[in-house]
Amino acid sequence: MNISYMYSLIAVIILFLLAYVGVKFPGGEVFFGIIIPYLALIIFILGFINRVIDWARSPVPFRIPTTCGQQKSLPWIKSANIDNPSTTGGVVVRMILEVVFFRSLFRNTKCELKESDKISYEWEKWLWLFSLTFHWAFFTVLFRHLRLFTEPVPACVQLVAKLDGFLQIGLPGLMLSGVALLAAVTFLFLRRILIPQVKYISLGSDYFPLFLIFGIAFTGILMRYFTKVDIVGVKEFTMSLVTLNPHVIKGIGGVFYVHLFFVSVLLVYFPFSKLMHLGGIFMSPTRNMVNNSRAKRHVNPWNYPVKIHTYDAYEDEFREKMIEIGLPVEKMIAPETPEEPEEKE
Amino acid sequence: MPNNKKMYDKGKVVAGLCIFVVLITFPFWFNLGKAAPAPEPKLSDKAKAAKECVMPKATMKTEHMQILNEWRDTVVRDAKRIYTNPSGKKFNMSLSNTCLDCHVEKAEFCDKCHNYASVTPYCWECHIDPKEAK
Numbered sequence A: 001m002n003i004s005y006m007y008s009l010i011a012v013i014i015l016f017l018l019a020y021v022g023v024k025f026p027g028g029e030v031f032f033g034i035i036i037p038y039l040a041l042i043i044f045i046l047g048f049i050n051r052v053i054d055w056a057r058s059p060v061p062f063r064i065p066t067t068c069g070q071q072k073s074l075p076w077i078k079s080a081n082i083d084n085p086s087t088t089g090g091v092v093v094r095m096i097l098e099v100v101f102f103r104s105l106f107r108n109t110k111c112e113l114k115e116s117d118k119i120s121y122e123w124e125k126w127l128w129l130f131s132l133t134f135h136w137a138f139f140t141v142l143f144r145h146l147r148l149f150t151e152p153v154p155a156c157v158q159l160v161a162k163l164d165g166f167l168q169i170g171l172p173g174l175m176l177s178g179v180a181l182l183a184a185v186t187f188l189f190l191r192r193i194l195i196p197q198v199k200y201i202s203l204g205s206d207y208f209p210l211f212l213i214f215g216i217a218f219t220g221i222l223m224r225y226f227t228k229v230d231i232v233g234v235k236e237f238t239m240s241l242v243t244l245n246p247h248v249i250k251g252i253g254g255v256f257y258v259h260l261f262f263v264s265v266l267l268v269y270f271p272f273s274k275l276m277h278l279g280g281i282f283m284s285p286t287r288n289m290v291n292n293s294r295a296k297r298h299v300n301p302w303n304y305p306v307k308i309h310t311y312d313a314y315e316d317e318f319r320e321k322m323i324e325i326g327l328p329v330e331k332m333i334a335p336e337t338p339e340e341p342e343e344k345e
Numbered sequence B: 001m002p003n004n005k006k007m008y009d010k011g012k013v014v015a016g017l018c019i020f021v022v023l024i025t026f027p028f029w030f031n032l033g034k035a036a037p038a039p040e041p042k043l044s045d046k047a048k049a050a051k052e053c054v055m056p057k058a059t060m061k062t063e064h065m066q067i068l069n070e071w072r073d074t075v076v077r078d079a080k081r082i083y084t085n086p087s088g089k090k091f092n093m094s095l096s097n098t099c100l101d102c103h104v105e106k107a108e109f110c111d112k113c114h115n116y117a118s119v120t121p122y123c124w125e126c127h128i129d130p131k132e133a134k
Helices: A005-022 A029-054 A088-101 A126-148 A155-164 A175-194 A196-203 A204-226 A232-242 A254-272 A274-283 A309-326 B011-023 B024-032 B045-050 B057-078 B095-102 B110-116
Strands: A109-115 A118-123 B081-085 B091-092
Touching: A005 A029, A005 A204, A005 A254, A029 A232, A029 A254, A029 A274, A029 B011, A126 A155, A126 A175, A126 A204, A126 A232, A155 B091, A175 A196, A175 A204, A204 A254, A204 A274, A232 A309, A232 B045, A232 B110, A274 B011, A274 B024, B011 B024, B057 B095
Parallel strands: none
Antiparallel strands: A109 A118, B081 B091
16 A cells, blocks of 8 residues: 555545535536536646746756767768757657657666676666557547537548547447557556556656546546447537537436546646646757757856956956066066067967 | 746747647637537437337437347347337337338438437448438
8 A cells, every 4th residue: 555546546536426426416517517627628728828938937058958869060970860959850850759659768778687786778668658558549539529529520530530449349339549548547557556666756646647537538438338428418518618608418427527527627737737748848958959059159048247357357457466476477568578478388 | 047037939939839729729719609509300200109219218319329239139140030128019120120110211310419429330331221222
């Protein structure tokens, strides 16, 4: 037992009960169905903007990209244009590959002591694979949900849904993204509790979003395949939300409100948590900077004018006194010692 | 610098945030000025007269796809064609002959909700709607 994940798990269970029971009280449907989701969306958008602006106000005085290849130098030395970008184009390609394929995570290695004293670094791709699965599955699920928020439903949303369910298993057809999402979240959770080093550094704020997303996926799958929700009623309700004409539809059921409440909690939690890596990835100086500090001068933005006294000025001020006590000087007073400059080598 | 109000790369950051807000609020501006009332599947006179389908309305609404799936398996695999519902009424398990017999118009009944919920059942890849076929 570990308080970090126990507290997170208990928090998610309490949130579940809160929505499940709360919606049965008079006005509960309006509260959990209309007020909370609207508030959550506003907090999400404003919180997100606020956080990004806060980051944009932090100066990044030096070029600090993480370099993974040869820097551009002499023309006959082959340089890594993407892994050590010297142009904006290189940075754009690097960012796209990072955001879409998690390229830096692909380099993940596992460090272990073998035979008690030999250090070894091993190939470790599972984290990359499941993170990529998790993010893409989550995105696919989110994108498919547009069918409930648009009328008429755009063709691209229909196409994604068709591809997602192309195995045509059961009815309603099994969506692969849902299975992948649940499997990947489970992996990411097990990784945190089974690997001792990862468990040691995991906090409540690591477990909570995992449980919450697990809860969202679980309630969604429950509604689609098992308890069965009145989907036309749900769409009537979601459309009323996005056309700013909200009204409660009767008989949608408690699980739906739990699902909606979980999503609202995720939206509110988002800007204040590690989930902000969604915006943060674009703001990472180690990824989004051009490595050109040898070609271009970058001035520290918080440099203030410093009062300086150069050696030349210093010598001008004290030359006579320096000569008097025998200190070497750069410039002699002209007529007196013509042989001095040679000595300065 | 704690009190520095200057934003670095302001143009890029603001552009990025604008894209973010536009994407997030997509459903709001996509549906702007459109009313999207829930569809009313049209019941034929025969269906109205029958009052109840194979199962009660609420069950049919959420479970009809599974009932049809079971019907298909029973007919194709076990060659059994008669279905008895909980109240003892017997039905011939057939989409074209039983379901469409009452719900005469596919376009006015099935398609209305399916289009609204963006569902494309593959029933009609094998079965035909006698009306559309003509």
